[in-house]
Amino acid sequence: AMASAELTLGMIEAADGSPEAGERLRGACSLGLKMGNRSMQARAWLALSDVEPDPETASDAVRRVLALCEGSGLVHLQVLALARKAELALSAGRTGEADEASRQAVEMLRQYGNVQGPEERVLMVRAAVLGELGKREAGASLTGEAAGIVLSRAERITDPDLRRRFLEFPAHAAIVAAGVGPRDEGRP
Known part of the structure; x- marks a missing residue:
């Protein structure tokens, strides 16, 4: 313990x-x-x-x-580690390595379903890599998917104040803004 x-x-x-x-x-x-x-x-x-x-x-x-x-059998951690590897490689200018790691992370995410961790991070990393590779449309699709995950989680939070705080958390707010733009006041 x-x-x-x-x-x-x-x-x-x-x-x-x-x-x-x-x-x-x-x-x-x-x-x-x-x-x-x-x-x-x-x-x-x-x-x-x-x-x-x-x-x-x-x-x-x-x-x-x-x-x-x-x-x-720690697939969820492997997926998250591959995404982190891609982040680090991308920030170091190693686009090929970032491409391979992020592609593998998303493939595993799709194969095994959700992971015990921030799936949206995996998708956002892949989107960033695709953006660097000039594949902005494919990246935008993943960004939208990541925003959908965050918004779906927010919808399950019944307390309006907690839901607002969840959506204002910087990482979540950035994903939603990138994926769907500014939220309407009527949305969660």
Whole structure:
């Protein structure tokens, strides 16, 4: 329970931009290793790849996730790690690598269905890669799909204040704006 709490707290700190997140997530990686818990290790390394300021260290964290996922049934983490690999490759100008990783992530997402994580991130990464490749129409289609996922989740939130806060969360707001443009006041 302690290890899971460390991982969860590290992920919350990472989302909040806390400087302690990296240290806590590294600790969760170590705990997962001691426990032989591949899923915990992979989730911690993946979260660490998001907060690590050094691109090479972030890429190393993603490689660790992919190695842990190999043959382990952790398909959802593999999909998310491939998307993160594509993000890092794209930001480094390695468009070919980004194309391959994002294509593979979307193919796996389609094959296995939804993942335990932000499917919309996988689609947005692929859309960005397609945009870099000059395939803007295909990218726009994926962006619209990602926006649909966010809006669908929002519609299931019955409390109007919580729904509004969900949609105002920066990542969600950016996806919706990119996918459908500014929302009408009457929409969720």
